[in-house]
Amino acid sequence: MTAPSTPRTSVTVRTFAQRLSATPRGARLARHLALNQLDAWGIPYGSxxxxxxxxxxxxxxxxxxxxxxxxxxxxxxxxxxxxxxxxIEVSDTRVGPPLPPGPGHVPQPDGLAESGRGLVLVEAYADRWEVVDRVPPPGKTVRAEVDLPPGRRRARGLLAPG
Structure with missing residues (x-):
């Protein structure tokens, strides 16, 4: 005898997580994976x-x-x-100082320096960001958020009405 079937509701995955090799190739792949996931969530390439x-x-x-x-x-x-x-959360396993400075305390890079602009760009593009201890330890996580315009909040029915 079989039990009566109950209707199943579909579950929409709203989180994407991937571990990547700590190499330049892994960093490039992270960007491509992020764009692909956003597109799958209804946030199109180029927006x-x-x-x-x-x-x-x-x-x-x-x-x-x-x-x-x-x-x-x-x-x-x-x-x-x-x-x-x-x-967006990117976690690595480096322990101890120096942690990147918090929002609003990003040092301005020397105009001719070849590096030092990463957190300036994060500050410019993110609506909010912070550095927290990685869970589980060891390491740290840099967390940033990008607000979606009201018209995108209903993209493919995944986001809350706005």
Whole structure:
């Protein structure tokens, strides 16, 4: 005898997480994966939110590979749809100082320097960002959010009405 079937509701995944090798190739892949996931969520390639997220992911992944790399350890990219925005989290396993400065305390790079602009770009593109301890330890997570315009909040029925 079989039990009567109950209707199942579909579950929409609103989080994407991927561990990537702490190499330049892994950093490039993080950007491509982020753009692909945003498109799947109804945030199309070339839109202002997608371009902002792509720039943030590229900078944070490059920082994780360049400054947060621990031999034999990966970094993690996590994207989440939260009410009205996309949250980006990039975690690496580098322990201890120096942690990147918090929002509003980003040092301005020397005009001729070849590096030092990553967090300036994150500050410019993100509506909010912070550095927190990685869970689980060891390491740190840089978390940034990009707000979606009201018309995008209903993209493919995934986001809260706005």
């Amino acid at each position: 202002a939110p997608a371009e902002a997220v792509a720039a943030i992911v590229a900078e944070l992944a490059a920082n994780a590979v360049t400054h947060g790399r621990v031999p034999g350890r990966d970094f993690e990219l996590r994207l989440s749809l939260v009410t009205g925005s996309v949250r």
